[in-house]
Amino acid sequence: METSKPLRADARRNYERLLDEAKRAFGQHGVDASLEEIARRAGVGIGTLYRHFPTRNALLEVLLRNRFDTQAKVARELLWHPSPSAALQEWLAELARTSTTYRGLVASVATALSDESSELYASCHAMQDAAARLLARAQEAGEIRAEVASLDLMLLANGVAWAVEHAPDGQGSIGRLSALVFSGLRTS
Structure with a gap:
């Protein structure tokens, strides 16, 4: 508040x-x-x-603000990682982890990405901006396909988070699922 x-x-x-x-x-x-x-x-x-x-989202935003701020800080630090694609993959896996903080959060985040009236909108777009910087660096290095957009990354991370919520091994599958999704983003 x-x-x-x-x-x-x-x-x-x-x-x-x-x-x-x-x-x-x-x-x-x-x-x-x-x-x-x-x-x-x-x-x-x-x-x-x-x-x-x-609103419920106002309460969620306060609870998640530190996590989202940390996620943005990690993205800034990863801009110096020697491998742009490894940095992006690490960041996306962490975003999927953050998105599983509370069961059902994935839907709130996905909705907030396109709902400017949502209290989560600004935080979600800060995450998308962080993803865009990491993505641009990986694309400039020729490691990630040119047609991939930052919104695609957000939705894919949310997809992984949703799958993790429903997976028998839960959080244990984040790394594996993130790697599988990420392999489809690579140029080779």
């Missing part, structure tokens, strides 16, 4: 309790967890939850 003045101590405690309970509930039940239950477990009314987080 962005405010022009600091929250009162009680409002800050409510905000933090809501985040803690949302993290727990989304971790257990996915992004469709009951907001009413989150508010109840935080010891506040649903109106307090909505005052801090007007």
Whole structure:
């Protein structure tokens, strides 16, 4: 929640309790967890939850902001990697991992990529911009097919994340599935 003045101590405690309970509930039940239950477990009314987080995506955005910021920082660092395609592949696998933070997050991210009114839109597009820089470097090196676009990468990472959510070995399949998808992006 962005405010022009600091929250009162009680409002800050409510905000933090809501985040803690949302993290727990989304971790257990996915992004469709009951907001009413989150508010109840935080010891506040649903109106307090909505005052801090007007939508489910607003709550998700706050919970994921650090992960997305870290993902963008990693992309900037990987621009110096000696192998542009290896850097891109590493970053995409990590994006797929981030997208599996909460069951059902993949759908929220995919929708946010094209919904400018979504609170997740800016974060998702920051990820797409990071992917575009890594992609351009790999394409300039002749390692990735020229027709691949940054949106393609985002959708493919989301596809891997969706598959991982439904795979018997879950997170254990991210590396393998990412490598399989990535092989289709290479020029040779």
